[in-house]
Amino acid sequence: MMDTTDKPLTSIDNLMDAEFGKTGTRQREAFRKEAYDYCVKSNLERKQKKIRNRIQQQNKTVCIMNDLQEKAKVGFYCNRPYGIRIDYAQKGFVLFNRYANTLGNRETGSIEKLPLESFEDVNEIPLNGIFVQNGNHTTDVYFYSEESNPYRNATLDLEALKQYNRFIYPLSILLNRTL
Incomplete structure (x- = not known):
């Protein structure tokens, strides 16, 4: 320094x-x-x-x-409903989720064992869905399939969700509930 x-x-x-x-x-x-x-x-x-x-x-x-x-x-x-079964003979319906049980449950089951909700105007229930399957006195309406599943990929497919909501909205209005 x-x-x-x-x-x-x-x-x-x-x-x-x-x-x-x-x-x-x-x-x-x-x-x-x-x-x-x-x-x-x-x-x-x-x-x-x-x-x-x-x-x-x-x-x-x-x-x-x-x-x-x-x-x-x-x-x-x-x-959220995967589908609805309409029973014309017993005048009722049941909404079921992806696991074929009542909404909110996680156990798998069969649609036949699900409890029906009474509904007098079953003919008024819209049959809008991806797939409609008619039985003897029942009709099953599925709101999405594997191809139209909003979550089929790792991310949400908004177009598929919009299509799903187009099927659910009229049903939600008719049944007077949030689906």
């Missing part, structure tokens, strides 16, 4: 000259390079930290979205 006791320091240039030599000297250039490398490294580390934080935040958001999509998918299969 150079001696700074004889001269008063009036500027940063004087301080730098006193500490590291005049501009262009080997000592001053070594300091300049070290300072430059430190600043570049420091900036680079800050940018890398910001990028890491952003990636972590995006990963959290993706996890939350995946959880919400999975909950929506399970809710759709368990709580």
